[in-house]
Amino acid sequence: MTEQVKDNVIFDVKDFNLYYGSNHALHNINMQIYKNAITALIGPSGCGKSTFIKTLNRMNDLIPSVRLEGSIKYKGQEIVNSDINVYDLRKEVGMVFQKPNPFPMSIYDNIAYGPRTHGIKNKSVLNEIVEKSLTDAAIFDELKDRLKDSALSLSGGQQQRLCIARALAVKPDVLLMDEPTSALDPISTSKIEELVLKLKEEYTIVIVTHNMQQAVRISDTTAFFLLGDLIECDKTDTIFSEPKDKRTEDYITGRFG
Amino acid sequence: MLDKKSSFNGSESIASLVFLILGIVNIAFVLLICIYLIIAGLPAIKEIGIIDFLFGTRWASTATEPEFGILPFILTSIYGTAGAIVIGLPLGFFSAVYLAKFANKKVRTTIEPLIDLLAGIPSVVYGFVGMLVLVPAIQVIFNLPDGASLFAAIIVLAIMILPSIIKISITSLEAVPNEYELGSLALGANEIETCFRVTVKAAKSGIAAAVVLGVGRAIGEAMAVMMVAGNAANMPSLFESVRFLTTAVASEMSYSSGLQRDALFSIALVLFVFIMLINATLNMLLKRGGKR
Numbered sequence A: 001m002t003e004q005v006k007d008n009v010i011f012d013v014k015d016f017n018l019y020y021g022s023n024h025a026l027h028n029i030n031m032q033i034y035k036n037a038i039t040a041l042i043g044p045s046g047c048g049k050s051t052f053i054k055t056l057n058r059m060n061d062l063i064p065s066v067r068l069e070g071s072i073k074y075k076g077q078e079i080v081n082s083d084i085n086v087y088d089l090r091k092e093v094g095m096v097f098q099k100p101n102p103f104p105m106s107i108y109d110n111i112a113y114g115p116r117t118h119g120i121k122n123k124s125v126l127n128e129i130v131e132k133s134l135t136d137a138a139i140f141d142e143l144k145d146r147l148k149d150s151a152l153s154l155s156g157g158q159q160q161r162l163c164i165a166r167a168l169a170v171k172p173d174v175l176l177m178d179e180p181t182s183a184l185d186p187i188s189t190s191k192i193e194e195l196v197l198k199l200k201e202e203y204t205i206v207i208v209t210h211n212m213q214q215a216v217r218i219s220d221t222t223a224f225f226l227l228g229d230l231i232e233c234d235k236t237d238t239i240f241s242e243p244k245d246k247r248t249e250d251y252i253t254g255r256f257g
Numbered sequence B: 001m002l003d004k005k006s007s008f009n010g011s012e013s014i015a016s017l018v019f020l021i022l023g024i025v026n027i028a029f030v031l032l033i034c035i036y037l038i039i040a041g042l043p044a045i046k047e048i049g050i051i052d053f054l055f056g057t058r059w060a061s062t063a064t065e066p067e068f069g070i071l072p073f074i075l076t077s078i079y080g081t082a083g084a085i086v087i088g089l090p091l092g093f094f095s096a097v098y099l100a101k102f103a104n105k106k107v108r109t110t111i112e113p114l115i116d117l118l119a120g121i122p123s124v125v126y127g128f129v130g131m132l133v134l135v136p137a138i139q140v141i142f143n144l145p146d147g148a149s150l151f152a153a154i155i156v157l158a159i160m161i162l163p164s165i166i167k168i169s170i171t172s173l174e175a176v177p178n179e180y181e182l183g184s185l186a187l188g189a190n191e192i193e194t195c196f197r198v199t200v201k202a203a204k205s206g207i208a209a210a211v212v213l214g215v216g217r218a219i220g221e222a223m224a225v226m227m228v229a230g231n232a233a234n235m236p237s238l239f240e241s242v243r244f245l246t247t248a249v250a251s252e253m254s255y256s257s258g259l260q261r262d263a264l265f266s267i268a269l270v271l272f273v274f275i276m277l278i279n280a281t282l283n284m285l286l287k288r289g290g291k292r
Helices: A003-007 A049-056 A086-092 A107-117 A123-136 A140-146 A156-168 A186-199 A212-218 A236-241 A246-252 B002-048 B050-055 B071-102 B105-120 B123-141 B150-174 B178-186 B191-202 B204-220 B223-228 B245-255 B258-291
Strands: A009-020 A023-034 A038-042 A066-074 A093-096 A174-178 A204-208 A221-226 A229-235
Touching: A009 A049, A023 A049, A023 A204, A023 A221, A023 A229, A038 A049, A038 A212, A049 A066, A049 A174, A049 A204, A049 A221, A086 A093, A093 A156, A107 A123, A107 A156, A107 B191, A123 A140, A123 A156, A140 A156, A156 A174, A156 A186, A156 B178, A186 A204, A186 A212, A204 A212, A212 A236, A221 A236, A221 A246, A229 A236, A229 A246, A236 A246, B002 B050, B002 B258, B050 B071, B050 B258, B071 B105, B071 B150, B071 B191, B071 B204, B071 B245, B071 B258, B105 B150, B123 B150, B123 B223, B150 B204, B150 B223, B178 B191, B191 B204, B204 B245, B204 B258, B223 B245, B245 B258
Parallel strands: A038 A204, A038 A221, A093 A174, A174 A204
Antiparallel strands: A009 A023, A009 A066, A221 A229
């Protein structure tokens, strides 16, 4: 592997195993996640893709029975079982959830929450961040006149884009998205997909999706998980046109899942 | 089939009639108390004059020229309740936050039954312990002729309202959806920031309801207060013997007669109005919380 390719690796996963108590949920995962690319994780329910994505920002720490083995390096730094500052990690590796989860506060306060948490108090700086984040999430024009309204008054699709804007406001490098469109209608879904494609210029994106068409439409790399194993990880075009593994082929052609 | 349905409707309507009657009985009790208090309480207010009654600063019900000013009782009740909230709220609130969000399971399962126990202790026991332990302690610590005082009553009330504040705060903190907390943690906020800036904020109407309930409990408490407050009809002062609205009624009722007895009913009416206002506030808060 050349040095240049190595520079492009944001997450380097080696022999990674995860256990929930005695349940071995992820087996020997090896993969790399590249900078400014969209990596899609696909697979049937319960295959471990959501579990895996939550390891990348250590949200799994919140589940008491979780045990990790192996190595995941984020920009060369070990994040598995190491004493890194998980709060700094989560600031750099943002997350968008399956169900839109804006805080029960105003739109403005939702976006400003992250920056305020990280010590930004200056009003004009905050204003700037709020405007920039909403603009980057392609929702500023819709919301600019109602920044003081409760975020809960927005539609589901708007709420999800607000959550993306909220994640962008802490200036992350990576955005983890755990089935961000599964609770949304087709129009909201296509808006989010457009947005994700645009965000790839500045951010590295890892997206879990149930929707294979979505993976085809937006991702550069696709990883197929099955029952806790990473079956295949390759360029999206390759995976969907000439999968190497029979199980991948069966899944993408709709024979199960 | 049709027969079965009509017989089901028959038993349904009997059941709803029974429940209706039970409901009406309940409401009738409340109305009865309400009407009785107004009828029994108004004559003395009329005779004494509402201004003299509510804002008179001297209560001398058994003097040859009796005076019936209840301002000392009203102010004592307000100060005592406010003091109990000032001490009890932070204590109860932070206990609730700790138990709901930070305590491990073992600590929680040990402490929570104890809090339930605290709620179940009869108020006369609170008063008894206050009388034997708290009052002498205050006397020694602050070097007073007598420790029975507003301060002693405030401490006892603060402890008595703890269980309801803790319980209701815990319930409302736990009702906050976990997704809010995950959202905050995913932005790099730590657990403490998440708790106070997201969870508590989302639970604030429930916590406000806990405070109002505490106020209601404190202002209505008679027995424990009577045993530690000294019961002299002074204008309130932290280390003086004082008399609350509740204790004013309770302490004279057994031997009162004539206008004095009527005036005691009037005091009860004033207390009743306070409680109604507190309940109305509580309902408003809960309704607003429910809307969210």
